[in-house]
Amino acid sequence: MPTVSMKVNGVDVSGDVEARTLLVQFLRETLDMTGTHVGCDTSQCGACCVLMNGDSVKSCSVLAVQAEGAEITTIEGLANGDELHPMQDAFRQNHGLQCGFCTPGMVISAIDLVSKNPKPTEKEVREWLEGNLCRCTGYHNIVKAIQAGAQAMGG
Amino acid sequence: MTDTGIGAAVRRKEDHRFLTGRGTYTDDINRPGQTYAHILRSPHAHARIKSIDVSAAAKASGVVAVFTGADMAADGVGGLPCGWQIHSKDGSPMAEPAHPPLVTDKVCHVGDQVAVIIAESRTQAKDAAEKINVDYEELPAVIDMTAAIKDGSPLTHDDVAANICYDWHLGEKEPVDEGFAKAKHVAKIDIVNNRLIANAIEPRVAIGDYDPSSGEYTLYTTSQNPHVIRLLMGAFVLQIPEHKLRVVAPDVGGGFGSKIYHYAEEAILTWAAGKVKRPIKWTAERSESFISDCHGRDHVTHAELALDGDGKFLALRVSTLANMGAYLSTFAPCIPTYLHGTLLAGVYTTPAIYVEVKAVFTNTVPVDAYRGAGRPEASYLLERLVDRAAREMGLDPADIRRKNFIPADAFPYQTPVALQYDSGDYTATFDAAIKIADVDGFAARKAAAGKAGKLRGLGYSTYVEACGIAPSAVAGALGARAGLYESAEVRVHPTGSVTVFAGSHSHGQGHETTFAQLVSDSLGIPFENVDVVHGDTGKVQFGMGTYGSRSLAVGGEAIMKALGKVIDKATKIAAHVLETSEADIEFKDGQFTVAGTDKSMAFGDVALTAYVPHNFPHETLEPGLDESAFYDPANFTFPAGCHICEVEVDPETGVVEVIDFTAVDDVGRVINPMIVEGQVQGGVAQGIGQALLEECVYDESGQLVTGSYMDYTMPRASNLPNITVANETTLCAHNSLGVKGCGEVGAIGSPPAVINAVVDALSDFGVTDIAMPATPEKVWRAIQSAQAAG
Amino acid sequence: MYDFEYHRAASLDDAAGKLKSADDGTLVAGGMTLIPTLKLRLASPSDLIDISGLAELSGIKAEGDAVVVGAATIHAAVAASSDVRAKIPALADLAELIGDAQVRNRGTLGGSIANNDPTADYPAALLALGATIRTDHREIAADDYFEGLFETALDAGEIITQVAFPVPEKASYQKFPNPASRYALVGVFVAKGPSGVRVAVTGAGLDGVFRVTEMETALAENFSPDAIKDVSVSADGLNADIHAGADYRAHLIGVLARRAVADCT
Known part of the structure; x- marks a missing residue:
């Protein structure tokens, strides 16, 4: 079995995995980091989004071995101790989550958006979320949260 | 109002864990020594199983065990029970075909469970499944309901004649016939309420665990109602007594009705864990969810409305075919009947209504509740019909509604279809919505859109729903096989903090916050000092779970009742300590005060006294401060409201854009306006999804064409507008909080508003009807055929 | 799966060698099509040779009158490239419409065209712009490259290295996404450039991307939406599914082509 090494939330990790192991399986099953979720099998729901070298990717569509040497940031790596990341806090303040299952992917995707577009318009946020499905909120408050989070992040 | 009490937009307690990846969803749980299950499913809609050979799979790498329906049957495992029995017009009980968790001789839909493979890893289980050889004899499948009830149609079940589960009716025929006889106008409509899939983003998961030392089984499952699962599975399927069966539904990633049903996998995993004496986990892949999660809606209806010359409704006649799918799921039979037929008065004074419903078996996935369950079907047909009547009679769609509303002073109001509405003010919600949606400015907006080559339309929907299903005695008389009360326990700890054990289950609704607000408000203790526990039969005494917008109106009231008992007992303790009579104690803001004096005692001190009872009325009270209650309401609650949708259609492509959506709802007293707004927005998004995007499509052979997100259109952020939500409140007349429920109003009110808006936009072309979902292609075709005809 | x-290829040669020696090997770069296919167990290659990150396949550069994009360039990089934005904005627009943000962060140009999915976006751009596909062996004109449903002119073991897009005078891509999958239900790329006016359609054809010569002729004479308003596209040979019948797709081709012409910059 191949050995794979990467940095997850700033910590060097490695593990022996089958080549067919997905990055999300490596995170959830090998590293027991269950904050990243799986909601579909056709790469559409986005619940599994993580940052890979700074860009959001769907960890259900990346092989663990493809992430060799990469820097991965998951939802568990955003808060500073008890202090939420501004985007996390914006989701809380704006009621941008209900059941919470899509939330890790939404927050990660939002952070990627703001890193590329610090002041996204409502339309830009909605278009960016093409790859993130939420069944609870109707997106209204997610969009609000992301715009507020962008502002809090300094945009 | 305090900043965390009733009426405050308190930020949610549950959010921190969800936002930091610390939620515990079922798939996040792993048990020591855990194995993994894969379910082999039928690729055919209808086939007899001639033989199953599992020998190669059983020998495959990592495989622990392989079981088939024969193994479960040999163990005496029962079929999955149905929780509601409907009787037909002739008094006969509905047809209830056997529903084995793993099939024995025949598969009845694509996705039916054929075998379970248990292995050391998920992939080994899946790899081994490919080695199972099933010899199927394909049978003709019946997919379309209208074909299913015709003579000579193939039968989904050999023992169910004409595929009819029941043929039910409600209302009196004669007064309806009289109404039609004197009508000046009759509006008719044929309508399909499209089949949907709830698609909670968390797929279903089950973990079966068995402890040989205690003989106790534990099922971890993605359920909206763990106690109901324990009751159904323990008593009817596996014959495990409650004290040896624990069901845990931890954080659940959305339900929308699809996680009410007691699913086969829950029974299979629990039973198999006992066989292999190791924990077993099964996690649905999404493409598996599409063919194994219950579907929703799927009605075909013909309806006629009789009106006098002024547009007053005289009578309504409705005939519906409701698809049950291949088997009866837990609550399927009550959805087209008592959650649909009873709602056909809507917000109107229609004096005579008659409805008949045939429930039909087909070789499709079982149908059960999906957000609104029956009530969206009722509001959709009624509101489309009312709009059509207005159009045909040349009346304004707002005026025709207004003149038929049940007046605000007519409550309690008895409808001709069994329900008695306790409170409401339909004109108030209507007027508020019209103002917020700026209906007055619509003509100008339509003209501006026209200049840009777009067609603008505005659609109304006024609705009422019945939720908080109850009382148990009534539900029982109507066929419910369970009670529909709720239970709660309020445990006050010695230092005055509180844990609430709630029978309602939260899977997005924010109960941990709303319920804590109730406690904080009632006991005058800090919000932070209250925690809510739910979802574990090992911790919570009992619960009927969360569906039908019942958590606050029934579950919240159970908490209020328990809180009342806590306050009663605490008052007695305070009176004893303060050396006065109970009648002289006033309780306010967390202080027990002797009326007219400055002698008082804080709630926390009373709690401490209850647990350190040195100075305590032992003769009349027991130590401790921990009270539980069961609450069985006196009636349903009746949220109502008005939704207004404004759309723009691109006539060249048929694309419909929802420009604006306004929802003004009367959900009774609002405990947390932030949460209520979110619930309504989410419901409206699902309603817009039903109206414009979503549909389950089967081909003739029974294959689900929309079997993944590649073909089933989920609403995305870019499909939806901002959704303006407001409340106009009348209080529920029969519960202490005056609450009605808000979980389903969005999905009930919105689809007709959207479609009425689309029809309005297309009316200049002469289009009078468009089916849901109004996809670009359908809209384009409607324009084409109207132009060709016109 | x-x-x-x-295998992670160390170089283009290494990739070619590994591909050759594998039983039933396949290349992977972003894997945005391949990995979902493998997950559904619809393919079972013996070996995956990862060519993402190879220097020979990376980068975007202006080369004379063309913009040359390395095969392993992700869609997000094309969308964000100032060279592409300046010279062929329609190509950047197209890249920005592919899949979703996460797909654009992984998916590559080479992967998209090697697969020749009939609903992919890039084939329309290649055909309309008269692009040249460069491989480790040769150059192939886009006109000769797309051979039908999931079929290309690539030989076994041949690896796409770059695509050279001639800079057009003006161009526009208009996409009507499949409402569910967001692949192109119909996508029309109109370009006026060195090889004349070209109208290429993706998403609609049963055999993949194709050109609408009648529109091209009309537009060559008069490059305006009106010039093609009476050109009707036949529904024969067009795809039909639950989202759109062939006649509706044919109709959309006309609408999108006119919009593309109007939008051409």
Whole structure:
């Protein structure tokens, strides 16, 4: 079995995995980091989004071995101790989550958006979320949260 | 109002864990020594199983065990029970075909469970499944309901004649016939309420665990109602007594009705864990969810409305075919009947209504509740019909509604279809919505859109729903096989903090916050000092779970009742300590005060006294401060409201854009306006999804064409507008909080508003009807055929 | 997913060698099509040879009158490239419409065209712009490259290295996404450039991307939406599914082509 090494939330990790192991399986099953979720099998729901070298990717569509040497940031790596990341806090303040299952992917995707577009318009946020499905909120408050989070992040 | 009490937009307690990846969803749980299950499913809609050979799979790498329906049957495992029995017009009980968790001789839909493979890893289980050889004899499948009830149609079940589960009716025929006889106008409509899939983003998961030392089984499952699962599975399927069966539904990633049903996998995993004496986990892949999660809606209806010359409704006649799918799921039979037929008065004074419903078996996935369950079907047909009547009679769609509303002073109001509405003010919600949606400015907006080559339309929907299903005695008389009360326990700890054990289950609704607000408000203790526990039969005494917008109106009231008992007992303790009579104690803001004096005692001190009872009325009270209650309401609650949708259609492509959506709802007293707004927005998004995007499509052979997100259109952020939500409140007349429920109003009110808006936009072309979902292609075709005809 | 051997190629030569020596090897870069296919067990390659990150396949550069994009360039990089934005904005627009943000962060130009999915966006751009596909062996004109449903002119073991897009005078891509999958239900790329006016359609054809010569002729004479308003596209040979019948797709081709012409910059 191949050995794979990467940095997850700033910590060097490695593990022996089958080549067919997905990055999300490596995170959830090998590293027991269950904050990243799986909601579909056709790469559409986005619940599994993580940052890979700074860009959001769907960890259900990346092989663990493809992430060799990469820097991965998951939802568990955003808060500073008890202090939420501004985007996390914006989701809380704006009621941008209900059941919470899509939330890790939404927050990660939002952070990627703001890193590329610090002041996204409502339309830009909605278009960016093409790859993130939420069944609870109707997106209204997610969009609000992301715009507020962008502002809090300094945009 | 305090900043965390009733009426405050308190930020949610549950959010921190969800936002930091610390939620515990079922798939996040792993048990020591855990194995993994894969379910082999039928690729055919209808086939007899001639033989199953599992020998190669059983020998495959990592495989622990392989079981088939024969193994479960040999163990005496029962079929999955149905929780509601409907009787037909002739008094006969509905047809209830056997529903084995793993099939024995025949598969009845694509996705039916054929075998379970248990292995050391998920992939080994899946790899081994490919080695199972099933010899199927394909049978003709019946997919379309209208074909299913015709003579000579193939039968989904050999023992169910004409595929009819029941043929039910409600209302009196004669007064309806009289109404039609004197009508000046009759509006008719044929309508399909499209089949949907709830698609909670968390797929279903089950973990079966068995402890040989205690003989106790534990099922971890993605359920909206763990106690109901324990009751159904323990008593009817596996014959495990409650004290040896624990069901845990931890954080659940959305339900929308699809996680009410007691699913086969829950029974299979629990039973198999006992066989292999190791924990077993099964996690649905999404493409598996599409063919194994219950579907929703799927009605075909013909309806006629009789009106006098002024547009007053005289009578309504409705005939519906409701698809049950291949088997009866837990609550399927009550959805087209008592959650649909009873709602056909809507917000109107229609004096005579008659409805008949045939429930039909087909070789499709079982149908059960999906957000609104029956009530969206009722509001959709009624509101489309009312709009059509207005159009045909040349009346304004707002005026025709207004003149038929049940007046605000007519409550309690008895409808001709069994329900008695306790409170409401339909004109108030209507007027508020019209103002917020700026209906007055619509003509100008339509003209501006026209200049840009777009067609603008505005659609109304006024609705009422019945939720908080109850009382148990009534539900029982109507066929419910369970009670529909709720239970709660309020445990006050010695230092005055509180844990609430709630029978309602939260899977997005924010109960941990709303319920804590109730406690904080009632006991005058800090919000932070209250925690809510739910979802574990090992911790919570009992619960009927969360569906039908019942958590606050029934579950919240159970908490209020328990809180009342806590306050009663605490008052007695305070009176004893303060050396006065109970009648002289006033309780306010967390202080027990002797009326007219400055002698008082804080709630926390009373709690401490209850647990350190040195100075305590032992003769009349027991130590401790921990009270539980069961609450069985006196009636349903009746949220109502008005939704207004404004759309723009691109006539060249048929694309419909929802420009604006306004929802003004009367959900009774609002405990947390932030949460209520979110619930309504989410419901409206699902309603817009039903109206414009979503549909389950089967081909003739029974294959689900929309079997993944590649073909089933989920609403995305870019499909939806901002959704303006407001409340106009009348209080529920029969519960202490005056609450009605808000979980389903969005999905009930919105689809007709959207479609009425689309029809309005297309009316200049002469289009009078468009089916849901109004996809670009359908809209384009409607324009084409109207132009060709016109 | 069935298991396989995974190899990270050290160079283009290394990739070609590994591909050759594998039983039933396949290249992977972003894997945005391949990995979902493997997950559904619809393919079972013996070996995956990862060519993402190879220097020979990376980068975007202006080369004379063309913009040359490395095969392993992700869609997000094309969308964000100032060279592409300046010279062929329609190509950047197209890249920005592919899939979703996460797909654009992984998916590559080479992967998209090697697969020749009939609903992919890039084939329309290649055909309309008269692009040249460069491989480790040769150059192939886009006109000769797309051979039908999932079929290309690539030989076994041949690896796409770059695509050279001639800079057009003006161009526009208009996409009507499949409402569910967001692949192109119909996508029309109109370009006026060195090889004349070209109208290429993706998403609609049963055999993949194709050109609408009648529109091209009309537009060559008069490059305006009106010039093609009476050109009707036949529904024969067009795809039909639950989202759109062939006649509706044919109709959309006309609408999108006119919008593309109007939008051409």
